[in-house]
Amino acid sequence: xxxxxxxxxxxxxxxxxxxxxxxxxxxxxxxxxxxxxxxxxxxxxxxxxxxxxxxxxxxxxxxxxxxxxxxxxxxxxxxxxxxxxxxxxxxxxxxxxxxxxxxxxxxxxxxxxxxxxxxxxxxxxxxxxxxxxxxxxxxxxxxxxxxxxxxxxxxxxxxxxxxxxxxxxxxxxxxxxxxxxxxxxxxxxxxxxxxxxxxxxxxxxxxxxxxxxxxxxxxxxxxxxxxxxxxxxxxxxxxxxxxxxxxxxxxxxxxxxxxxxxxxxxxxxxxxxxxxxxxxxxxxxxxxxxxxxxx
Amino acid sequence: xxxxxxxxxxxxxxxxxxxxxxxxxxxxxxxxxxxxxxxxxxxxxxxxxxxxxxxxxxxxxxxxxxxxxxxxxxxxxxxxxxxxxxxxxxxxxxxxxxxxxxxxxxxxxxxxxxxxxxxxxxxxxxxxxxxxxxxxxxxxxxxxxxxxxxxxxxxxxxxxxxxxxxxxxxxxxxxxxxxxxxxxxxxxxxxxxxxxxxxxxxxxxxxxxxxxxxxxxxxxxxxxxxxxxxxxxxxxxxxxxxxxxxxxxxxxxxxxxxxxxxxxxxxxxxxxxxxxxxxxxxxxxxxxxxxxxxxxxxxxxxxxxxxxxxxxxxxxxxxxxxxxxxxxxxxxxxxxxxxxxxxxxxxxxxxxxxxxxxxxxxxxxxxxxxxxxxxxxxxxxxxxxxxxxxxxxxxxxxxxxxxxxxxxxxxxxxxxxxxxxxxxxxxxxxxxxxxxxxxxxxxxxxxxxxxxxxxxxxxxxxxxxxxxxxxxxxxxxxxxxxxxxxxxxxxxxxxxxxxxxxxxxxxxxxxxxxxxxxxxxxxxxxxxxxxxxxxxxxxxxxxxxxxxxxxxxxxxxxxxxxxxxxxxxxxxxxxxxxxxxxxxxxxxxxxxxxxxxxxxxxxxxxxxxxxxxxxxxxxxxxxxxxxxxxxxxxxxxxxxxxxxxxxxxxxxxxxxxxxx
Ligand SMILES: Cc1cc2nc3c(=O)[nH]c(=O)nc-3n(C[C@H](O)[C@H](O)[C@H](O)COP(=O)(O)OP(=O)(O)OC[C@H]3O[C@@H](n4cnc5c(N)ncnc54)[C@H](O)[C@@H]3O)c2cc1C
Ligand code: SF4
Ligand code: SF4
Ligand code: SF4
Ligand code: SF4
Numbered sequence: 001x002x003x004x005x006x007x008x009x010x011x012x013x014x015x016x017x018x019x020x021x022x023x024x025x026x027x028x029x030x031x032x033x034x035x036x037x038x039x040x041x042x043x044x045x046x047x048x049x050x051x052x053x054x055x056x057x058x059x060x061x062x063x064x065x066x067x068x069x070x071x072x073x074x075x076x077x078x079x080x081x082x083x084x085x086x087x088x089x090x091x092x093x094x095x096x097x098x099x100x101x102x103x104x105x106x107x108x109x110x111x112x113x114x115x116x117x118x119x120x121x122x123x124x125x126x127x128x129x130x131x132x133x134x135x136x137x138x139x140x141x142x143x144x145x146x147x148x149x150x151x152x153x154x155x156x157x158x159x160x161x162x163x164x165x166x167x168x169x170x171x172x173x174x175x176x177x178x179x180x181x182x183x184x185x186x187x188x189x190x191x192x193x194x195x196x197x198x199x200x201x202x203x204x205x206x207x208x209x210x211x212x213x214x215x216x217x218x219x220x221x222x223x224x225x226x227x228x229x230x231x232x233x234x235x236x237x238x239x240x241x242x243x244x245x246x247x248x249x250x251x252x253x254x255x256x257x258x259x260x261x262x263x264x265x266x267x268x269x270x271x272x273x274x275x276x277x278x279x280x281x282x283x284x285x286x287x288x289x290x291x292x293x294x295x
Numbered sequence: 296x297x298x299x300x301x302x303x304x305x306x307x308x309x310x311x312x313x314x315x316x317x318x319x320x321x322x323x324x325x326x327x328x329x330x331x332x333x334x335x336x337x338x339x340x341x342x343x344x345x346x347x348x349x350x351x352x353x354x355x356x357x358x359x360x361x362x363x364x365x366x367x368x369x370x371x372x373x374x375x376x377x378x379x380x381x382x383x384x385x386x387x388x389x390x391x392x393x394x395x396x397x398x399x400x401x402x403x404x405x406x407x408x409x410x411x412x413x414x415x416x417x418x419x420x421x422x423x424x425x426x427x428x429x430x431x432x433x434x435x436x437x438x439x440x441x442x443x444x445x446x447x448x449x450x451x452x453x454x455x456x457x458x459x460x461x462x463x464x465x466x467x468x469x470x471x472x473x474x475x476x477x478x479x480x481x482x483x484x485x486x487x488x489x490x491x492x493x494x495x496x497x498x499x500x501x502x503x504x505x506x507x508x509x510x511x512x513x514x515x516x517x518x519x520x521x522x523x524x525x526x527x528x529x530x531x532x533x534x535x536x537x538x539x540x541x542x543x544x545x546x547x548x549x550x551x552x553x554x555x556x557x558x559x560x561x562x563x564x565x566x567x568x569x570x571x572x573x574x575x576x577x578x579x580x581x582x583x584x585x586x587x588x589x590x591x592x593x594x595x596x597x598x599x600x601x602x603x604x605x606x607x608x609x610x611x612x613x614x615x616x617x618x619x620x621x622x623x624x625x626x627x628x629x630x631x632x633x634x635x636x637x638x639x640x641x642x643x644x645x646x647x648x649x650x651x652x653x654x655x656x657x658x659x660x661x662x663x664x665x666x667x668x669x670x671x672x673x674x675x676x677x678x679x680x681x682x683x684x685x686x687x688x689x690x691x692x693x694x695x696x697x698x699x700x701x702x703x704x705x706x707x708x709x710x711x712x713x714x715x716x717x718x719x720x721x722x723x724x725x726x727x728x729x730x731x732x733x734x735x736x737x738x739x740x741x742x743x744x745x746x747x748x749x750x751x752x753x754x755x756x757x758x759x760x761x762x763x764x765x766x767x768x769x770x771x772x773x774x775x776x777x778x779x780x781x782x783x784x785x786x787x788x789x790x791x792x793x794x795x796x797x798x799x800x801x802x803x804x805x806x807x808x809x810x811x812x813x814x815x816x817x818x819x820x821x822x823x824x825x826x827x828x829x830x831x832x833x834x835x836x837x838x839x840x841x842x843x844x845x846x847x848x849x850x851x852x853x854x855x856x857x858x859x860x861x862x863x864x865x866x867x868x869x870x871x872x873x874x875x876x877x878x879x880x881x882x883x884x885x886x887x888x889x890x891x892x893x894x895x896x897x898x899x900x901x902x903x904x905x906x907x908x909x910x911x912x913x914x915x916x917x918x919x920x921x922x923x924x925x926x927x928x929x930x931x932x933x934x935x936x937x938x939x940x941x942x943x944x945x946x947x948x949x950x951x952x953x954x955x
Contacts, residue, residue, distance in 0.1 A: 164637025184759030184766070216483070 003074035003116070005033035006084065006252040009041050009228075010077055015226030017270025021255035022076050022118060024269055028134050028262040029126060033074060036065050040159035042083040045192070057104040059084040059092065059115075062107060066114035076118040076255070078152040078225035084115035085158045107143030117152065119224045119254060120160040123168035138177025139280070144257070145181050145218035146170045147209070149228045150189040163187070165179035169222060169254050176261040183216035185209045191229040195235050206231060206239045210247040220281060221251045229253060233275045250278035260285065297423045300331040300356040302347055303416060304338035304363035305655060306393055310334070313397040315408045317363065322412045326419045330354055339369050347373070348380040352369070357382070358422040362390040362415045383427035385870070385940055390418035402615060413953055420952035424945045428870035433919055435521035436620040437861050439647045441467065442513055442800070445473020446492065446843055447835025447850040448625035449499050454854035456504035460861050464499070465527055466509045470574035471496055472878045473627050474836075477557060477651060478667075481843060482619035482707040483738035489573060489660075496575045505651040510580055514614060516622070516804045519894075519919035520830030521866055531610040533581035534565075539605035541569075541577040542869045545597035553585045555662075559652045561670060562662035567597045567606075572660060580653040581606075590776065621830045621857040622804060624814060625850065626797060628836040631686030631790035639758045639787065643793040645671040646765055647758060647785045650701065653708050659717070665717055669784045672763070676783030679712050680767045681705045682755050688726060694790050694811055699840040701788035702729045708786060709748035721748040722780050724755050724769050732842070751778060758785055791840040805893055806831050827922070828892065832856050871940045872921040873928060875914045880935035882912030886927040894920035 011019035026033050039045075039062045050056030063084060066073045075081040092111035103107055121294040122131075146169040152158035153166045161168045164187065170180040188209060196203030209232065215220055223229045233251040240246055251274065259269040266272065266282050302325040305311030310700075316334040323332040331354045335343050338361055350356060355664045359382065361373050366389045374384035405667035406692040417656065439455050441448045444466030452462045463470065475481075476496075477489040499505050508527060515526040549565035557570040566586040567579045587594035588608060598606040601652040630649050634642035646669045649655075669676050683705055686693030702725070709721045728750070742748045753770035760766070766782045793812045794800070801808040806826040807815040814833050817825040824832050835841060836848035860866065879902060887895050898915040901908050914935065916927075928936045937943060 162637060165641065182759075184761065212761070 001030060001032060002032040003121070004069060004070060004071040005035045005112070006042075006062055006073050006080060007035065007038055008075070008077045008080040009044075010230075014230055015077070015253075016078050017251045017256060017273050018226055018229070021253055021259045021264075021269040024259045024264045025122065025225065025255045025262065026074075028259070028264070029122070029130070031074070031121070036062050036068065036073070039065070042077075042080040044079050044083065047083065053100065055083065055105065056090050056097070057101050059087040060101045060109050061105045061107065063087060063113050063115065064107040064109035064159050067109055068107075070113075071229040072114045072116050074116055074118050074121055076253075077115070077227075078149055078210050079227060081115060081117045082151050082158055088115045089115075089157060090138045092246070100270060111217035112137070112260045117160060117224070118174075119152070122254075122258065123172040124160065128171065131172065131175045131194045131258075133283060135176055135261045137172065137261055137286060138288075139261050139285055140177060140179035141219075141256065141284050142173070143217060144170075144173045144174075144178055144222045144252075145183050145213035145214075145216060145220070146173060146186060146254075147190075147221050147223045147228060147232070149223065149225050150187060152224055153187065169224065172254060173198060173222060176186060176257060178257065181213070181216040181218045185212040190225075190229060193230075195231055195238075199238075202231070203235070203239050203242050206235055207243050207245075209294055210236065210239060210249055211245070213249060214247055219249070219277075220278075221249055222254050223251060223258060224254055236276050250276050250281050252278065262288060297328050297358050297421050298354065298356050299328040299358040299360060299422055300347070300350050301326075301329055301333070301355055301362065301419065302350075302895045303332070303334040303339055303358045303392075303411075303415070304343070304361065304840070305334065305336045306364060306397075307336065308410065310363070310393050310411075311399045313404050313407050314392060314411045315404070316411075318408055319392075319411045319415060323360075326416050327729050328358070328423050329419055331356065335740050338363050339372050344372075347376055351377065351852070353384055357386065357663050358419075358425065359387045360415060360418045360422050361387065362392045362411065362418070365389075365391045365395075371447075378517075385428040385645050387812045388418045388422035388425060390414040392865065410723060417949040417952045419510065420948040421945050423941070424942075424948045425819075427633040428939060430867040430870055431918065432865040433519075433868055435861060435864055436618045437461065437860065437864070438617070438619050439618055439621045439623065439857050440523070440525055440617075440619040441623045441625055441834075442628055443473070443625035443655050443837065444468075444471030444507065444509070444834070445625060445627045445846075446495075446501075447627065447837075447846040448473070448623070449495050449622045449789060450832050450847045450850035451625060451854045451857075452499055453502065453507050454851050455489075455496065455857055455861075456499075456502045458858045459504070460858065461504050461506075463506045463508055463527075465511050465513055466507065466568060467512050469532075469568075469580040470570050471499065471507060472571075472573075472575070473508060474651070475843060476571060476573070476831045477559075477654055477658075478656045478890065478954055479661075480707065480711065482703045483732070483734040485707070485710075493573050493575075500575045501558065507576065509576060513800065513803060518618070519917065520828075520860070521620050522919065523622055523830065524616055525619055525622070526614055526616050529613040529615065530580075531583075531612050532578075533583070533607055534578055535586050535605045535607050535610075536578055537579045538578070538603050539601075540603065541579075542603075543569075543579075544602075545599050545606065548596050548600045550594065550596065551585055551587050553582070556947070557898070558662050559649070559655050561610065561652060561655055578718045581608075620861050622833065623832045623834050623850075623853045623857060624795050624800070624804065624806070624837055625834040625853075626837040628791040628840070629794055631792050633685050633787050633789050635692050636685065638756060639685070640760075642761060644758070644765060644785075645669075646676075647787065649787050649789045650704055650708065653786050657708075657711050665715075667712065667784075669938050673717060674763075676779065677718060677750070678720045678722070678782045678784075679716075680755075680765075680780055681708060681721065681788065682767075682785065683723065683725045683788045684790075684793075685787040687788075694792065696790075696811065696840065697729060697730050697789075698791040699729070700842045701792065702727075703732070703738070704844065705786075705788045706730070706742040706748070709742050710746045711737070713746040713748065716885070721746070722767075722782075723748055724767075725750055725752060726754065729833075732844075735860055753778075758782075791836060793837060797837065797902050802871045804828070804831055805883040809879040813837065816864070824856060831924070868918060869923060871923040871938065872918050873916045873925070873936050874922070875916055876935045876937065877913045879933050880913040881933050883932070884912070884914070885932065886914050886936060889924065889926050890921075891924065891931040892920045892922050894922075 043058035191202040191205040339875040555564035607901040755769035835846040
């Protein structure tokens with residue numbers, strides 16, 4: 001199984017753990033990731049707030065390079081995925097748009113190379129049996145509130161799972177031996193840039209997510225988006241202070257948990273790089289009696 | 296040579312303001328066959344018609360061409376006119392120089408005049424080729440079939456029966472009554488639904504002219520107006536109806552309990568049951584899918600306790616064929632399945648219910664004896680949120696149309712909550728409030744003013760559980776702000792949709808249905824209870840969302856139409872139908888599936904071929920069913936089919952007149 005890999009800007013900075021854990025997880029699962037040479041930023045929200053064509057052309061260049069190599073693109077970040085998928089659909093649905101985009105990027109892109117969310121590949125393409133077979137340490141003690149955010153499975157045309165009650169990540173965590181909780185905020189917005197630009201609103205949005213996860217009995221949050229993780233992890237302390245609450249809710253990338261269950265060393269996954277301490281829970285999992293005989 | 300008269304109408308200034316009518320008449324003088332041509336201000340008026348009649352006599356005309364409006368408008372008028380002057384009605388031909396000419400070419404008067412001349416020339420050529428046609432008569436069976444025993448079906452049956460006609464009502468459920476039997480009170484007067492419905496149900500069951508055929512469905516419809524041969528499947532009831540007195544002992548002793556459909560699964564019924572206490576007929580049926588005896592061969596308690604020996608496990612479905620002169624379909628509606636709405640919990644939260652659940656919860660004979668208790672834990676809800684237009688007016692997930700009744704029944708529900716629950720709060724999320732109808736707007740205003748229901752204009756984006764509350768998050772678009780309400784119960788005003796099998800039934804009967812599967816009327820304004828199939832009429836919500844007053848009105852209208860049809864023992868049929876030239880038909884059968892009215896069958900004929908008698912298949916058009924649409928004539932590769940009055944020869948004569 002080989003994919004073109006588009007890490008996106010965040011994964012070399014704030015979201016470095018996502019990159020590390022993605023590569024480790026892929027290695028164990030035998031997914032060959034070919035990083036797109038000289039990839040450029042997908043444009044994210046600034047791109048499509050600036051200009052429609054620009055917002056489609058930026059990801060199109062990356063997709064075109066992947067298409068030349070005959071590969072579909074694996075994309076960890078929810079925003080990068082949404083933008084790239086939007087481009088793929090725009091090109092597939094309109095010959096005119098395709099021509100316009102090709103003129104701008106000075107390459108051919110016919111929409112043959114598909115944008116794929118990494119979560120979709122790992123949770124849905126790969127048989128849960130194959131995931132289970134690679135588990136060396138079941139995630140005993142993990143009670144995860146799987147947090148998809150507002151972007152990953154929406155809108156319907158772009159999403160790969162139920163837009164209101166997605167299950168991909170939940171099923172994956174369960175295959176890894178962890179538990180998940182049923183909660184109401186799995187597709188709510190994390191606030192994106194609100195916590196920076198309008199801190200009061202942003203904090204309120206985050207508070208509800210923490211509270212709802214906690215009330216549902218979760219002991220950690222799991223995400224598939226560097227923006228979500230950033231807000232949930234980095235701002236958790238501020239929210240706790242503002243609301244005089246204690247959540248103690250480590251926030252993981254789903255790839256970190258997958259890597260952990262696959263027996264990869266926590267530091268290699270970047271699990272020591274979180275703001276809210278994750279190692280405590282990680283060590284509990286490692287200590288718990290969830291080991292499996294390896295062949 | 297035929298003697299053709301041409302009559303050019305000005306239609307006031309409708310035609311005359313654009314087309315030079317005098318010039319058209321003058322030009323027409325020179326067309327082959329024309330012996331007389333004249334123009335007049337209003338051909339359809341009394342003097343206009345007199346002019347035509349006089350000319351027929353004085354000029355000895357044997358063909359008439361009227362150049363005026365669309366034949367849809369006045370063809371019957373002019374046909375009657377020439378007929379009264381002793382001419383066959385089908386010798387009159389119309390040239391449409393209004394809709395097809397003056398109205399669309401008002402900017403180009405000269406060209407419009409030229410085109411009118413051409414249209415007249417074609418009509419003259421065709422008129423010369425026209426053949427005299429005669430209307431035939433067919434017998435009419437004085438018996439009507441009503442499909443569906445809801446309020447619409449009951450009303451139609453009563454009206455017909457009172458007019459002296461025999462009516463059979465086929466109802467698929469064990470009892471008649473339909474949705475109205477489930478409803479508690481009715482807007483806008485809040486009179487109790489059962490109190491106004493059950494007397495009608497009793498009237499229907501005791502009327503000497505009405506036969507109720509419950510727990511039955513229509514299997515097949517053959518024949519045509521006046522003579523429909525309908526096969527009805529009477530499902531095995533497992534009860535001998537002639538013996539059972541409806542004492543109900545069996546029902547009280549039956550050990551197998553299942554969700555009651557009538558109670559919207561809010562309570563249980565037995566495997567042997569009547570859907571509700573006032574059911575008509577008030578005799579039970581055994582639901583074989585859930586009866587222990589039918590599943591395992593053991594039990595038979597009902598049989599043991601029935602002192603009259605009315606239980607009959609050996610009964611089988613029975614098929615009966617009956618001939619009817621007319622059919623009224625009154626199959627009503629179902630509620631939209633809101634489980635497509637993930638934002639409202641996909642139907643997973645027990646306290647997110649539909650309007651019909653609410654009707655049962657508030658009904659004194661319902662599962663909670665009329666106390667509003669929420670399904671999950673039986674608590675009395677304090678905060679009740681209503682969400683309107685669920686599945687209606689939503690092309691993304693539901694239907695494009697407005698369901699018309701839900702604004703009113705939600706207002707009704709709101710008043711009932713406030714009346715029954717002290718200190719309750721009612722919130723209603725709406726897009727628009729649509730309360731057209733007598734006394735309706737006043738009712739809605741009372742709901743807001745006297746009952747203090749809080750109307751919030753906006754959509755709900757999400758309903759989710761928090762503890763034992765349902766959080767309803769939405770937008771108040773009038774105040775431009777997000778709102779969140781802690782609700783104890785949420786009631787969805789779900790769309791009215793046709794019965795799931797509506798399209799199948801329509802295909803059986805041979806009537807049309809729209810994209811949403813509501814049955815289609817013949818004309819949205821001028822023939823709202825007729826269908827395109829003669830002898831089949833519509834009543835109630837099967838034709839589109841309707842409340843009770845509208846359903847009843849339409850039912851009576853349909854009954855009046857049927858009375859008209861059944862009042863004579865014979866009826867005239869339109870002679871413009873398809874005909875088969877058997878000598879060139881090869882019996883390929885291509886035309887059979889093409890006919891939308893199932894009017895063509897293949898039949899075997901014997902003929903002499905070189906001294907031998909041979910048998911072969913040919914198409915056979917049923918004159919009673921054929922509506923003259925012409926679809927078959929173009930499908931036939933042998934050109935064996937021709938539509939009378941629009942024969943190939945007649946059409947070619949028109950083309951030749953224009954082009955040669
Ligand atoms: C929650 C709710 C509240 C309402 N409240 C009011 C109100 O207060 N006032 C008001 O005016 N209106 C109200 N209405 C609207 C009202 O229910 C309808 O106007 C009315 O029921 C329509 O009558 P109907 O006979 O056309 O259809 P239905 O009542 O649906 O009856 C149709 C009948 O046909 C039967 N049937 C269906 N298919 C077949 C078949 N293939 N063969 C044989 N039988 C078949 C069905 O079993 C049923 O008995 C309400 C509707 C809802 C959903
Ligand atoms: S035989 Fe069937 S219907 Fe009769 S009592 Fe037993 S379960 Fe009920
Ligand atoms: S009647 Fe009212 S609630 Fe029902 S669909 Fe129409 S607008 Fe919506
Ligand atoms: S003219 Fe139309 S209705 Fe008549 S037989 Fe042909 S297809 Fe059927
Ligand atoms: S009428 Fe024409 S289409 Fe129909 S069976 Fe005869 S040859 Fe075939």
